[in-house]
Amino acid sequence: MDACNRCGKKLKTQKSIDVGYGPICKKKQAAEDAEFEEIQITLEEVVESGVAV
């Protein structure tokens, strides 16, 4: 695979090919992953508080 998994553009560097994303998409993907984890934690907290009530 030498195309970005996010936008489908051809990756120019071996580093990007190894990661699977271009440098910009890698940042965006990392930010979304962090956001997703935050949502997961929030949901867990809601469940926990729901059980406590």
Ligand SMILES: [Zn+2]
């Ligand atoms: Zn991309």
